[in-house]
Amino acid sequence: MLHAYVAGKRGLMRVDQDTPMAPGPQISDALWVDLYRPLDSQIAAVEALGVEVPTLADMEEIEISNRLYRDDGIDYMTVVVPGQTPEGRHVSGPVTFILGPKRLITVRHHTPRSFETFPDRADRATAGCSTPDRIFLGLIDEIVARQADLLEGIGRALDAVSARVLGNVTQDELQHALGEVGRQGELLGRIRLALLTLERTLSFYDQTLVAGTGTKELHGVVKSQIRDIGSLSEHGDFLSSRVSLTVDATLGMINLAQNQTVRIVSVVAALFMPPTLIASMYGMNFNNMPELNQPWGYPMAIALMVGSAVGTWAFFKWKNWL
Incomplete structure (x- = not known):
């Protein structure tokens, strides 16, 4: 799919090539073009604007030189963020930001929620949405805010699991709790990877930001976002230790429950040993x-x-x- 956006009265206004929402705007006029699992025809339409669209294999390259680079005055920046596949499966996938002087192009093959919520509230972002650079920083801000929401959700989930584990629960409930902690730990790992790639991307963008009108303001926004990411990384470290502690507590309670069962069996066996000796005699x-x-x-x-x-x-x- 291909979604194109221009600046509207409130937020970003989507442009449809077939049925334009306003007379005149086309993809060439868009400030932001979002490619989601693009077809060949859609890739060709974007490349006609003078931009090379990377393939999924290119986006999944782990070398930093392939994820962050500048080509002919256009920045190519790839981050890895959590999202959903069309089948509803939660994954972490690459998202490439292609930032040029006229427009921002994003390429993705999964659905981070931030891409769905950002257009309606782009004008409320710290940097605004009047230029491609500001849209890029606003979208990054939305992604960072989403990671913060996910971290808070993990904290609440761990609180609930800890309360259940330390209460009077059955062994089946303990096993369910262990599975829940494992799922939260996996999500936490995806979030920490996203924060790492976002921080690298912002550092790269800050170094390549060309001096001009409003550049000082954008530098300030970037520094603020990097500080936010650092705070979330520390919170992620704290939650990681909580995950380990909750896993240890859950395994300890499971061991205690199993030891109680073994203890009962041992006592019953000990009670029958003397009668068995007499009967055998x-x-x-x-x-x-x-x-x-x-x-x-x-x-x-x-x-x-x-x-x-x-x-x-x-x-x-x-x-x-x-």
Whole structure:
């Protein structure tokens, strides 16, 4: 899909080539062109503007020189942010920002929520949305804010899991809690990767920002965003330690529950050991066992077995092992 936006009265106004929302605007007039899983025809339409659109394989290159570079006065910056696939699966995927003097072009193959919410409130961003540079910084600001929301959600989820784990729960509930902590830890890892790539991208953009009208203001916005990312990174480190602590607590509670089960089995086995010894003695095939021929032999054996079990139980109780 291809979405093109121009500056409107409030936020950004979407331009449709087939049915323009306002007479005149076309893709060539757009300040922001968003390519989502683009078709070949859509890629050709954007490349006709003099911009090379990277493929998904190019975007997934991990070398920093392939993710952040300038070509013919146009900045190519790739970040990795959490989002959803068309099937609804949560993933982290690359998003490439192609920033030129006339427009911003974004290329993505998944759906970060920030791209859906930003157009309606672009005018409320710190940098505004009057130029491609300001749209870029506003979109980065929206992405950073989304990561902050996700971190807060992880914190709330960990609070809920900790309350359940430290309460009176069953072993099945503990296993469910362990799975929930694992999912939150995986999401936290995706967020920390996003913050790392965003910080690198902003540093690169700040170094390549050409001096001009409003440049000082944009430098200030970039510095503020980098500070925000640093704060979120520290919060992510804190949540990472909480994830480890919650995992340890959950595994400890599971071990305690399992130990309780093993303890009960061990006690039951210990209670039956003396009666089993007595029964095995009278199961021996010896000729000289006078009790076998006495009428009180069977009741005596039963009494010995019951008495030995009761004595073992009383001993365990005295030792506070039960």
